[in-house]
Amino acid sequence: MNFIKRGFLSVSRKKTKSLILLAVIFILGNVISGSISIQQATDNVETSIKERLGAAATVELDYEKIDQMSEEEHMNLEISNLDLELIKQIGELSYVKYYDYSFSTWLGSDTANSYLGEGVEERYEYDGPSYDFQLKGVNYAPVLDFEEGIGNLLEGRAFEDQEVENGSSVAIISKKLAEINDLQIGDNITFTNSVYSYDYTTGEEKLETSRDVILEVIGLFNPTSVSVEEGDRDQGMFDYMNMEYQNTVYVPNEVVISEVTYQFEEYLKYDEEYAAIVEEEGISMTDYYIPIFVLNSPEDSRSFAEEVQPLLPEIYKVSSSGDQYDSIAAPVESMSKLAGYVLLIAVVATVLIIGLVVLLFLRDRKHELGIYLSLGERRARVVGQILLEVMVVALIGITLSLFTGNLLAQGISETLLNAENTQNQYHDMIYYSELDAYQTNVTMDDVMASYEVKLDFSYILIFYIVGLLTILVSTIIPLIYIVRLNPKKIMM
Amino acid sequence: MILEAKELNYFYQDGDSRRYVLKDTNVGFEKGKFYTILGQSGSGKTTLLSLLSALDSPHSGNVLFNEQDIKKIGYEKYRRNNVGIIFQSYNLIPAFTAVENVLVPMAITENEIPEDQKTVAYNLLDYIGIVKSKADRPVNKLSGGEQQRVAIARALATNVELILADEPTGNLDEEMEQEIIDIFKKLAHEHDKCVVVVTHSNEIAQQSDQTFMLQKGKLSAYE
Numbered sequence A: 001m002n003f004i005k006r007g008f009l010s011v012s013r014k015k016t017k018s019l020i021l022l023a024v025i026f027i028l029g030n031v032i033s034g035s036i037s038i039q040q041a042t043d044n045v046e047t048s049i050k051e052r053l054g055a056a057a058t059v060e061l062d063y064e065k066i067d068q069m070s071e072e073e074h075m076n077l078e079i080s081n082l083d084l085e086l087i088k089q090i091g092e093l094s095y096v097k098y099y100d101y102s103f104s105t106w107l108g109s110d111t112a113n114s115y116l117g118e119g120v121e122e123r124y125e126y127d128g129p130s131y132d133f134q135l136k137g138v139n140y141a142p143v144l145d146f147e148e149g150i151g152n153l154l155e156g157r158a159f160e161d162q163e164v165e166n167g168s169s170v171a172i173i174s175k176k177l178a179e180i181n182d183l184q185i186g187d188n189i190t191f192t193n194s195v196y197s198y199d200y201t202t203g204e205e206k207l208e209t210s211r212d213v214i215l216e217v218i219g220l221f222n223p224t225s226v227s228v229e230e231g232d233r234d235q236g237m238f239d240y241m242n243m244e245y246q247n248t249v250y251v252p253n254e255v256v257i258s259e260v261t262y263q264f265e266e267y268l269k270y271d272e273e274y275a276a277i278v279e280e281e282g283i284s285m286t287d288y289y290i291p292i293f294v295l296n297s298p299e300d301s302r303s304f305a306e307e308v309q310p311l312l313p314e315i316y317k318v319s320s321s322g323d324q325y326d327s328i329a330a331p332v333e334s335m336s337k338l339a340g341y342v343l344l345i346a347v348v349a350t351v352l353i354i355g356l357v358v359l360l361f362l363r364d365r366k367h368e369l370g371i372y373l374s375l376g377e378r379r380a381r382v383v384g385q386i387l388l389e390v391m392v393v394a395l396i397g398i399t400l401s402l403f404t405g406n407l408l409a410q411g412i413s414e415t416l417l418n419a420e421n422t423q424n425q426y427h428d429m430i431y432y433s434e435l436d437a438y439q440t441n442v443t444m445d446d447v448m449a450s451y452e453v454k455l456d457f458s459y460i461l462i463f464y465i466v467g468l469l470t471i472l473v474s475t476i477i478p479l480i481y482i483v484r485l486n487p488k489k490i491m492m
Numbered sequence B: 001m002i003l004e005a006k007e008l009n010y011f012y013q014d015g016d017s018r019r020y021v022l023k024d025t026n027v028g029f030e031k032g033k034f035y036t037i038l039g040q041s042g043s044g045k046t047t048l049l050s051l052l053s054a055l056d057s058p059h060s061g062n063v064l065f066n067e068q069d070i071k072k073i074g075y076e077k078y079r080r081n082n083v084g085i086i087f088q089s090y091n092l093i094p095a096f097t098a099v100e101n102v103l104v105p106m107a108i109t110e111n112e113i114p115e116d117q118k119t120v121a122y123n124l125l126d127y128i129g130i131v132k133s134k135a136d137r138p139v140n141k142l143s144g145g146e147q148q149r150v151a152i153a154r155a156l157a158t159n160v161e162l163i164l165a166d167e168p169t170g171n172l173d174e175e176m177e178q179e180i181i182d183i184f185k186k187l188a189h190e191h192d193k194c195v196v197v198v199t200h201s202n203e204i205a206q207q208s209d210q211t212f213m214l215q216k217g218k219l220s221a222y223e
Ligand SMILES: Nc1ncnc2c1ncn2[C@@H]1O[C@H](COP(=O)(O)OP(=O)(O)OP(=O)(O)O)[C@@H](O)[C@H]1O
Pocket: B012, B021, B039, B040, B041, B042, B043, B044, B045, B046, B047, B048, B200
């Protein structure tokens, strides 16, 4: 009858003690498994929400910081532009899947009509400058917006590297725009780059000069449909955004730069005062880039930000689409924190309580243990027997609490989330960010919906490891008692 | 000599002074003989036995088993392979049956035990006077005499040649005492074991092959 058999025999013969130990482990196991369940669920929320928020990041002015500056600081503030070299340097980081830095301008057209929204036919004419179309520069030939699913290419093709490099006169327009203007792939679309002068005293604008921008349509895109429920309070906003996107024209970045430069230089001819300032301060219109970096995974955003921040000029910051998570998921996060504390306390309590219970039981069995030692049993095996006995009971208790604790967590988190939800209705002030286009808006309801206490493999694995390890640690302390037993004192 | 004690010293610290229980004690035991050790209460009999059975170590001196220092053999190893110990208070595992108690040392020892340990255990118990129906009973449901028989069977289970017993009949009536003593005689004379029994009963001492008297920390031959 070796020590393993002895252990099993002891557990089955001393039923009352085994049941007491089982009950204690079961109760504590429920607390541990409940808190692990909740943490797993909140972790899942984080990953799934961040997945939905996307993995885009940008570098932009930290408006929040600027707002908080004192007047004096404001006066001394010198905003330097983002260096193209820096953007490229950041773009080469390993976290970045692909990136683009674009430049946009708005142009009108004498021949092409813009999209005005669904069911809007009337067009009212007026004489002033019209800037109906946004020319969006592209450096990343496959077009980042298409890769990111903001729009999708329906017909034709994206750019070729050659075209981007040379600034060829090619364009990708929306299918809608093509339909309105009866355009096919291979047709030309003509925009007008008009230069107006502005009279500061009368406020009148006068057309001074203009040039045509003729672009060959090489592709048609469609905005990826976003379902908006009827009567949603964001409906108006959505319609506007959609209209703006339908009127967006993707062109190689060089095309935009050339048009902007033309307009700027022409304008200076009619505004001598401003020309003087420009001369003096060396203002250029073409070095203000907005970079968009698409990261390999949403999880990279934190390390990406940490690595990039030191490279940036003052008052710039890294914004990631995942940043939104922190503001919406506050209730979930606070629950995760709570579960973390509960887990920690439960583990400590388990170590103490199980340690004490096992010690009491061992004192009761001092005689038996002394007998084994007097018969020449190795202390390690006596220790092994006790460990085995506790672990067998622990395995049963933990397996039982695996399920009940999970159920418990479901009930508790429902109550907690509902209570928290009503408290956290208001967000901080939200600043407009270039990133907005690259992230889906995620609401509190989405967070709630993605919260789910599951009984999955990783939970089971983590719980078994944490549970058994905790009990192992709590048993090790009283085992020192065995090591110090003196069989002579016990037996003789 | 299967067992020898050489110049054993053992003391308890009593404040600043040492109170010697054993002082330069020498003794030797042979196989096939039944020994008794007599002595007044408090004379150090249990202390001596604890040293001979390696449950404690002397402050100086040696215990030799078959000419080999038991310290060299290793106390634990000596206990599991070379000696069977019987205590006054039986020291059985109450949750286990008689036969299970006998099986415990069989798994601990490194000595050869025949394949079917359970049968060996039942036979051993039967030989000592515990029938099968009692062998399957938890030991706390056996009488004192029966329990001590189980303890003897346990001491014999590892097939050792040396049996040490500390007042094995101290809790038993005279009739039962005689039966136990008969077992010890049989073990020594028929099975060639060396049996050393600590007692304060003169009747038991008279039945032994040799008696030692423990007095003032020294052993001397009696009669
Ligand atoms: N832990 C201890 N601390 C101090 N003195 C002790 C201790 N244990 C025993 N003694 C003393 O050592 C002496 C020998 O004790 P021991 O138990 O060997 O005597 P014994 O001959 O077996 O007595 P008995 O016949 O009553 O069983 C006694 O005087 C006892 O008081």
